[in-house]
Every structure is written in C-alpha cells, then in structure tokens.
Amino acid sequence: MIITVTLNPSLDRTIEVPDLVRGHVLRITGGHLHPGGKGVNVTRALLANRVPSRAVLPVGGQEGAQLVEMLGDDAVDAITVSIAGHTRTNIAVAEPDGTVTKLNEPGPVVSPAELEAVVSAALDAARPGDWIVLCGSLPQGADPDIYAQMVGRIRERGVRAAVDTSGPALARVVAAGPDLIKPNAEELAEAVGRPLPTRAAVVEAARELQEAGALRVLVSLGGAGAILVDEDGVQVGTSVALTPRSTVGAGDSFLAGYLSAESAGGASALATALSWGAAAVQLPGTQMPGPRDIDPAAARVLTDDELVGLMDAPLVGTD
Structure with missing residues (x-):
C-alpha cells in the first residue's frame, strides 16, 4: 500500500487559452477542474494504473466538500480530516505550446491539533513495509520541521517514507533519514545553496543530500529527463512528450510511476x-495517465557510453 499525505490540498482549475497576453480579454478554449495537491495526484495516478493507494488530507469549507465529492467520483480511497479553514483553489493557465502559468492560493491555517489528526490517520492506515508519501507545501502555521518529525514516526513503525517538498521543509527533512526524496532541479539547487548547471552538478548535490541522511534522491529535470542517485549508484534517464499540454501534476505522476516500480x-x-x-x-x-496513455518506449535509461560528454553539458529544459 502507498499512502499519500497532502497537508495543503486544493481544487485545481486549468484554463486553456490560445495565448496569455497580460491586460487583454482572452477567450478560453478549454477548462478542467480536478482534485489537487501533490499527494492527491500521486494517489490518483497510482489508482489509474491499479496500484493500491490511499490519500490522507485535511478538508474544510465548501471547497473541501467539493474536493471530497470529486475524490469520490474518481473512486479515490480518501481519509479526510475536517478542519476549520477552507480548502484552497489553484488556477493554472495553459497555452498550446505547453507553457503553464500557475496562480496558487496559500491555503488555510491548519492548527497543531488538526495536523496531528492527519498524521495519526496516516500512521493508523499504514502497515510495516508500506510507503507513506509526504507531499507538497505546508499549510499556514505549520512548523517547517513537521515533515522531519513525521519521517521519524513513520520509520518507527517500520514504514518507508518518501518526501516531495521544497524550501525549509526539504532542508530539514533530509537529516531525518527518509527512504526517498524527490526534488526538482530548482528545489535541489535551493537545498544545497548553489546553481546546478549540469547533470554532474545535480549528481554531486544529490550525493550531498544522501550523505546528510536521505537514502535515495530522485531528481526530476523537466524536459531534460531525470536522475536517480541511490544505494546502487547513479541512473540518468530521458523521455519524450510529443504533444505537451500541461505540466501541472506531471511531477506527481513521475513520482507515482517510480513508487509503482520501485x-x-x-x-x-x-x-x-x-x-x-x-x-x-x-x-x-x-488529469492522471492510465495504462492506455503511458508509452514505455517514451522513456529510457542512458548507457555509460551515452553519458560520455553529456554529464558536463549545460542543462536545458529543466523548467
């Protein structure tokens, strides 16, 4: 079982426009509303591919009620904790070339008692050998150490911990010894305090986080592929998306795919x-991909010969 925890979930509305021009009246060509939050998306991707998963999340207000209803419509097995605040709504504006502009609300203040209820619900749902995946930004009022504290409690239960977050929460969780962290290139650069212009620099930074406590570091590089640094060494991979439409949630699907095949x-x-x-x-x-959407031939892990000269080449397409 893969249990996801999303402390700051959302309703995610995507609006498609021919071209985003500031200050103009724009005609919308398409729109979509989905349950949101990194952990929620990971669970949705796993369930779409028949991998057992449960989502644990706080919800509040009319937006929270709508989120719960949408999760039910999608047959998502969710454990929800009621909070006093209102669940946030995020807006993404997508252009035909795949460019996405995001407008994210900060979300509600979640009290320590409400956070503890979420943590306890996740721990109660897990069994030794399961994964608990801690995902996304922290709600207002949350201690930046909360993910680190949660990892400690998770590991005490014999459960594996994965973390996908950024900023101070990522910096502080590493020393707690998570089994996996999944930063993107920008988040990893922030964690080590320097630019990462090449794949070799990414690997060096990932190894620093390994030495600081993380067992595995899975780095998503956007259009430049991804790098995995684990106990067996370094793997570098690439992928091709022929008709990009929206990058929102792609990193969550990426993490779900890794966990499904770990x-x-x-x-x-x-x-x-x-x-x-x-x-x-x-x-x-x-929208999360199912088996009919996924083409295994779209991705591959590079050989040592293919990596010659590539590791020190400038990184492009990491946005």
Whole structure:
C-alpha cells in the first residue's frame, strides 16, 4: 500500500487559452477542474494504473466538500480530516505550446491539533513495509520541521517514507533519514545553496543530500529527463512528450510511476517514472495517465557510453 499525505490540498482549475497576453480579454478554449495537491495526484495516478493507494488530507469549507465529492467520483480511497479553514483553489493557465502559468492560493491555517489528526490517520492506515508519501507545501502555521518529525514516526513503525517538498521543509527533512526524496532541479539547487548547471552538478548535490541522511534522491529535470542517485549508484534517464499540454501534476505522476516500480530496481523504476511523467504532460489539466496513455518506449535509461560528454553539458529544459 502507498499512502499519500497532502497537508495543503486544493481544487485545481486549468484554463486553456490560445495565448496569455497580460491586460487583454482572452477567450478560453478549454477548462478542467480536478482534485489537487501533490499527494492527491500521486494517489490518483497510482489508482489509474491499479496500484493500491490511499490519500490522507485535511478538508474544510465548501471547497473541501467539493474536493471530497470529486475524490469520490474518481473512486479515490480518501481519509479526510475536517478542519476549520477552507480548502484552497489553484488556477493554472495553459497555452498550446505547453507553457503553464500557475496562480496558487496559500491555503488555510491548519492548527497543531488538526495536523496531528492527519498524521495519526496516516500512521493508523499504514502497515510495516508500506510507503507513506509526504507531499507538497505546508499549510499556514505549520512548523517547517513537521515533515522531519513525521519521517521519524513513520520509520518507527517500520514504514518507508518518501518526501516531495521544497524550501525549509526539504532542508530539514533530509537529516531525518527518509527512504526517498524527490526534488526538482530548482528545489535541489535551493537545498544545497548553489546553481546546478549540469547533470554532474545535480549528481554531486544529490550525493550531498544522501550523505546528510536521505537514502535515495530522485531528481526530476523537466524536459531534460531525470536522475536517480541511490544505494546502487547513479541512473540518468530521458523521455519524450510529443504533444505537451500541461505540466501541472506531471511531477506527481513521475513520482507515482517510480513508487509503482520501485521493487524492480533503480533503472526500471526510473524508466517507469519518466514514462508516466511524459504521459501526464500530454493530458489536459491535472488529469492522471492510465495504462492506455503511458508509452514505455517514451522513456529510457542512458548507457555509460551515452553519458560520455553529456554529464558536463549545460542543462536545458529543466523548467
């Protein structure tokens, strides 16, 4: 079982326009509303591919009620905790070339008691050997150490911990010893405090986080592919998305793909992650890909010969 925890979930509305021009009246060509939040998206992607998963999240207000209803419509097995605040709504504006402009609300203040209820619900749902995946930004009022504290409690239960977050929460969780962290290139650069212009620099930074406590570091590089640094070494992969529509949620699908294939080994899991991420990019809004959308041939792990000269080449397409 893969249990996801989303402390700051959302309703995600995607609006498609021919061209985003500031100050103009724009005609919308399409729109989509999906349940949102990184952990929610990971669970949705896993369930779309028949991988057991449950989502744990706080919800509040009319927006929270709508989110719960939408999760039910999608047959998502959700454990919800009622809070006093209102669930946030995020807006993404997507252009035909795949460019996405995001407008994210900060979300509600969640009290310590409400946060504890969410954490307890996740721990109660897990069994030894399961994964608990801590995803996304922290709600207002949350201690930046909360993910680190949660990882400690997760590991005490014999459960594996994965973390996908950024900023101070990422910097502080590493020393708690999570089994996996999944930063993107920008988040990793922030964590180590320097630019990462090449794949070699990304690997060096990932190894620093390994030495600081993280068992595995899975780095998504957008159009430049991804890098996995684990106990067996370094794997570098690429993928192709022929008709990009929206990058929103693609990183969550990428993480879900990795977790679904983790037991098969690093190279296989990385290739699966990349193929799931590439499929998500080609779908509207935050729609998660199912088996018919995913093309395993769209991704591959590079050989040592192919990496010659590539590791020190400038990174492009990491947005």
